[in-house]
Amino acid sequence: MTAVMQGVRVLEVAEHTFVPAASALLADWGAEVIKIEHVERGDAMRGLASTGVLNMPSDVHVLLEHSNRGKQSLGLDLTTDEGLDVVHRLAATCDVFLTNKLPRVRQKLKIDLVDIRAHNPDIIYVRGTGQGEHGPDADKGSYDALAFWNRAGMGMALARPEYGHVPGPPAPGYGDSIGAMTIAGGIMGALFHRERTGQATTVDVSLLGTGIWAMGQAMALSMALGTPWVQVRGGRNGTNPLSRNYQTKDGHWLALTCLQAGKYWPPLCEILGRSDLVADPRFADHASLNRNCDDAVEILAAAFAERTVEEWRTLLDGFTGQWAVIQHTLEVAEDPQTVANGYVQECHTAAGTPFRLAAAPVRFDDEPAVPRRAPRFNEHGDAILAELGLDWETVLGLKLRGVVA
Template identity: 65%
Template sequence: MTAVMKGVRVLEVAEHTFVPAASALLADWGAEVIKIEHVERGDAMRGLASTGTSPVSGSVHVLLEHSNRHKKSLALDLTSDEGLDILYRLATTCDIFLTNKLPRVRAKLKIDVEHIRAHNPNIIYARGTGQGERGADADRGSYDFLAFWARAGIAAALMNEGDEQIRFPPAPGFGDSIGAMTIAGGLMGALFHRERTGEATIVDVSLLGAGMWSMGQGIALADQLQRPLGQPPTGRSGNPLVGTYRTGDDRFLVFSCLQAARYWPELCTLVGRPDLVTDPRFVDHAAISANTDAAFDILAEVFAQRTLEQWRETLRDFSGQWAVSQTTLEITTDPQAMDNGYLQDVQTSAGTPFRLVAAPVQYDEQPAPAGRAPDLNEHGDEILQSLGLDWDEILNLKIKGVVA
């Protein structure tokens, strides 16, 4: 893979997933990322015992690895003058400063835009927040479950009639990881702009904004129609070839053939119901639309007669668009995912093997290799020496508790 971010240096003061996962993507693409961690506990993610829906266990902390691969770690006390001086000295060597600290915390720590740019006027300053930099909620903390999932309208849009509770996001860091892609893209644009104009920009991405963008078409429709977007009352669309069907072994086939009349004859023939091709109820688009419920009922009965694997074979050459609803475990052996390098082999510093999902953008037809996350302060001495500190100075900082 072409390391398109090679030569770019990133300084990160951030925790959890949303912002760290953005610099992890940049690191996968070749950037050098220096992660500043709390001098004692490190990134709060290191001590996470549960995601709220799933326990964090096993010999590898894969959630931490997902958002911190390829980085260098320096555990630093930013509340001390000496620790802050080291941060500022590092900032002079970096292209990007990236943080998810709240405005009041940035001001207290003296790591806001004016503080960092006082030492490097050309640095790109990036902020990842819950609800954005302006407004009454700008200084309120948040998580993807709140700002991205609930507030942006995703959870409500997924509710069915009779549901007593909203659904949780489908995976830990779901909105965080989507927001991180947004930050990474924004930073690459900012680097391009600086290269062309010499101007260093401020980059802002929020979980709320990323969630609204993800729901952008639905929000636009809701605004236009003045009614909230929701699930179809019957769980069915207006097209029998856009929907889900249960197989005989309780799995689901998912179809999204937007041109129903085009694919109807082929599908009916493949599933053993050629009589439906000439059935007056389904002879063209208008007829299919007028008899959607009948078509759904017939196909539901047909698909319930065979197992998932039987249908995989039957539909293998179907020219329409369809997929199997897979679990997060099944996708780890999906041949298409494997052939494209979407899952990467990694080892911890102790040599324990595990796998991570690859960065979603590939350059020159090669997936970015996913490296491991650093141990806490693994690169501390190396980073401090790169600033010109000798061993006696480093040892003195360790004794004072400024660095780990």
């Protein structure tokens, strides 16, 4: 893979997933990323023992690895003048400064835009926030389950009134990881702009804004029609029988998304062994299928329930319509398309323990980005300080005073 970010240096003052995962992507693509961590505990993610669904493996912190692969780590006390001086000196050597600290915290720590630009006027300053840089909640923290999922309308869009609850996000860091891609893209655009014009910009991405963009088409329809995007009690999701999910004999599920129902109904009926349905006037064309959706769904549900998912994989292989097997995460990891495209990559911890991670979703020169492991806490601290010109006696003094780890 062409390391398109090679030569770009990023300074990160952030923790958890949303913002750190953005610089992890940049590291996958060749950037040098220096991560500043709390001088005693490190990134708060290092202390996370459970997602609430699954406990963390004892030999590798895979969630930390996901959002911190390929970085250098320096433990630093930013509340001290000496620690702040280190950050400012590092910023002077970097192309990008990346943070998820709230506005009041940035000001208190003296790492706000004006502070960092005073030491490097050409640096691209990047802020990842919960609700955006402006407005009444700009200075309030958040998580992806709140700002990206629920506040942006996704939870309500999936809620079924008959279930009596609003579903949560499907995975830990779900909105964080999507938001991280947005930040990474914004940074690359800002670097391109600086290269072309010589002007350094700021980049702002919020979980709320990213969630609203992800819901963009539903938002547009809702605002145009004055109707919220919500499920109707007991109602079907649309009127197209070829755009829904069906269960197989062995309890798996198939997803059909054939938006041109009239076009794909005849070949599907042939595959199902129900050629008699092609001439059925109830299903003569797309409009007829829409009008008689319930009848078609009942027929298809019965047909798909007659065979196993593997039998359907074989039978549907030549089907010209659009379909997929609904998979869980372990099945996704072994999906032939996942393997062929390198969408999952193998890594090793510092101790040599193997584990696998989702690869960066962008390939350059038709090669996947192979992630490197996350750093141990303060693994690169001494080397980073030495690069700044601090001799060992000075570094030792900083360690004794608790300024650096």
